[in-house]
Amino acid sequence: MFLFHSVTRPSVAPPPPRIQPYLALPDRRAEASLAPQAGSHIAHLVDIIGPRPAGSPAEREAGDYVAAELQRFGYAVARQPVAFTPHAAFTPWFALGGLSLALAAWALPTWPLLAFISLALILLLPEWVRVASRLQPRTAQSQNVIAYSDAPADAPTLIVCAHLDSAPATALRLPLLRALHQQIMFLNLRTAWAVAALAGLLLLGLPLPGLVVTLGSAIGIVAGVSWIALELGAQLGGPRTYAPGANDNASGVAVALAVAERLTAEPPSRLRVGFLFTGAEETGLHGAEAFAATVPPGARVAVLNLDMVGAGRDLIALTHDGALWTVETDPHLNALIRESDPDVRGKVFRLRSGDHAPFLRRGIRAGALQACGHAEADLAYHTPSDDLSLIDPRTLDRVGRLVCDVIAQADLRGYPYPA
Numbered sequence: 001m002f003l004f005h006s007v008t009r010p011s012v013a014p015p016p017p018r019i020q021p022y023l024a025l026p027d028r029r030a031e032a033s034l035a036p037q038a039g040s041h042i043a044h045l046v047d048i049i050g051p052r053p054a055g056s057p058a059e060r061e062a063g064d065y066v067a068a069e070l071q072r073f074g075y076a077v078a079r080q081p082v083a084f085t086p087h088a089a090f091t092p093w094f095a096l097g098g099l100s101l102a103l104a105a106w107a108l109p110t111w112p113l114l115a116f117i118s119l120a121l122i123l124l125l126p127e128w129v130r131v132a133s134r135l136q137p138r139t140a141q142s143q144n145v146i147a148y149s150d151a152p153a154d155a156p157t158l159i160v161c162a163h164l165d166s167a168p169a170t171a172l173r174l175p176l177l178r179a180l181h182q183q184i185m186f187l188n189l190r191t192a193w194a195v196a197a198l199a200g201l202l203l204l205g206l207p208l209p210g211l212v213v214t215l216g217s218a219i220g221i222v223a224g225v226s227w228i229a230l231e232l233g234a235q236l237g238g239p240r241t242y243a244p245g246a247n248d249n250a251s252g253v254a255v256a257l258a259v260a261e262r263l264t265a266e267p268p269s270r271l272r273v274g275f276l277f278t279g280a281e282e283t284g285l286h287g288a289e290a291f292a293a294t295v296p297p298g299a300r301v302a303v304l305n306l307d308m309v310g311a312g313r314d315l316i317a318l319t320h321d322g323a324l325w326t327v328e329t330d331p332h333l334n335a336l337i338r339e340s341d342p343d344v345r346g347k348v349f350r351l352r353s354g355d356h357a358p359f360l361r362r363g364i365r366a367g368a369l370q371a372c373g374h375a376e377a378d379l380a381y382h383t384p385s386d387d388l389s390l391i392d393p394r395t396l397d398r399v400g401r402l403v404c405d406v407i408a409q410a411d412l413r414g415y416p417y418p419a
Contacts, residue, residue: 034258034400035393041069041254042246042310042396046388051242054084054165054280055140062164063145066253066277073261075147075275082290083138084280087168090235093129094185097122098227101188105195105220109213112199119192125185126323126351133284142279144287149263151272156300158410159274160259160403161288161355162252163281163307166245167382171237172230175379181230182381185351191223243386247377251310251391253277255400262404268411276303278355288355292362302333302365302416304406305356308381309399310391312371319346321357329356330365332415333406337367340405341398344369365416369402371395 045052045062052059067077104118142165148157172178198216201208244250260275278287288305295301309315317337320326326348337344347370359366372378380386409415 033393033397034255034262034404035397037258037261038251038254038396038400039391039393041257042250042391043388045250045253046244046246051169051244052164052166053087053168053242054283054286055086055142059142059165059279062253063143063277063279066145066164066257069257070145070147070260070275073264075149075260078146080144080146080290080294082142082144082279082287084140084142084283084286085133085136085138086140087283089240091129092231093125093132095228095231097125097185098188098224098231100224101192101195101227102221102224104192104199105217105224108195108199108202108217108220112202115192115196115199119196122185122189122192123324127325130284130353130357134289136284138286140280142287144279144291145277146291147260147275149267149271149273151268151270153272155270155272156410156414156416157272157274157302158407158416159276159301159303160256161276161278161303161305162256163249163278163287163355164253165279165282166243166250166386167248167282169241169243169384170234170382171239171241172234172383177230177233178379178383180226181234182378184227184230188223188227191220195220241384243380243382243384246387247310247390248308248381248386249281249306251308251371251396252306255306255309255396255403258396258400259403259407262400263407266404268407270414271407271411273407281355285353285355285358289358292358292364295359295362295364297363298419299364300416300418302330302410303356303359303367304333304403305354305366305368306399306403307354307368307370308377309369309371309395311377311395312374312392313395314371314373315341315344315399315402316347316370316372317344318349318354318356318368318370320348321353321360323350327357327360329360329367330416332417333365333367336406336409336413336415337369337402340409341402344402369399371399 052062100118100121104114107114280286356366356368377390
């Protein structure tokens with residue numbers, strides 16, 4: 001049927017990518033900047049291909065585009081099949097967190113112990129969501145795209161990683177509701193702590209004014225019900241759509257491609273550099289998990305993940321990942337990042353994660369870079385507004401230069417160091 005339509009319908013040329021904003025940078029020589037190449041890649045992924053749900057034809061087309069570009073640069077390209085769990089129509093876990101908070105607050109005067117149960121549930125939510133995503137049946141197929149620079153397979157290896165797929169878009173339309181939804185876990189965790197503190201005082205038999213207990217109970221109920229409403233609205237408030245994914249994560253893919261092209265002219269002498277473009281990241285980091293399983297134990301391999309690096313005046317390097325059971329990113333890689341750009345600051349990921357996590361869980365050295373400090377880009381996270389208008393060529397250039405410098409420093413110093 002597809003072939004029939006492709007023959008009988010008149011062909012329509014796709015619109016040209018909007019690359020004009022990336023063709024020049026003030027006060028920089030165009031040939032010295034990585035922004036034009038990276039911007040062109042973003043424009044193709046967003047304007048020509050569009051949203052790239054895991055396992056979709058669009059995600060495969062994005063992988064084909066990346067593979068073709070790598071081959072054009074002179075790399076040998078491999079692909080790895082990735083089994084993943086498709087996005088559910090509705091994920092109830094955070095709504096259940098809101099329900100537990102509302103019930104605990106409602107029962108505060110009579111059953112204060114429920115406040116501690118609710119707090120424990122909310123604290124465990126991020127970890128449970130990660131575990132649940134790994135336990136679900138993997139009934140769909142995606143792929144990773146992989147390439148390496150010319151070097152022996154047993155040479156010290158630094159892999160630059162970025163994910164190809166884009167996320168389901170929230171159905172919330174009002175920016176205020178989007179902003180509140182992004183912070184709701186943070187806010188309600190604090191509310192749960194406050195309700196638990198009141199419950200502790202009640203269990204100790206301390207006399208509390210009735211107004212204080214009533215007010216604390218009311219705040220907890222409102223917070224929990226609001227959480228439920230926002231989760232229902234975000235997931236079920238409209239037809240399922242997907243974000244264009246300009247910043248998350250066409251930006252990371254584009255910077256990795258620009259670095260790969262730059263390295264063909266300036267290859268490292270001792271370091272093997274890999275480029276890993278993962279599929280099915282937004283479904284539970286499935287692509288990175290599949291690749292991490294292939295890394296031999298004790299191998300001199302490190303991974304630098306690029307995710308959302310297209311907008312923002314600040315760059316952050318992840319230092320720890322996890323809510324209750326945290327893992328530390330590689331301090332030696334973070335040191336190379338800070339030496340390459342002293343203005344990069346550290347950050348702990350409590351609620352979100354990324355493709356670095358499966359490597360860290362397996363004891364493989366890994367780190368992550370992300371840009372932040374752009375209010376519009378923050379509000380556009382997992383929304384239809386994550387488009388080309390957000391991308392800042394200066395940020396692309398800064399991240400690209402930083403990655404190139406980290407590679408040069410790793411080559412010079414023999415990183416990843418022997419275990």
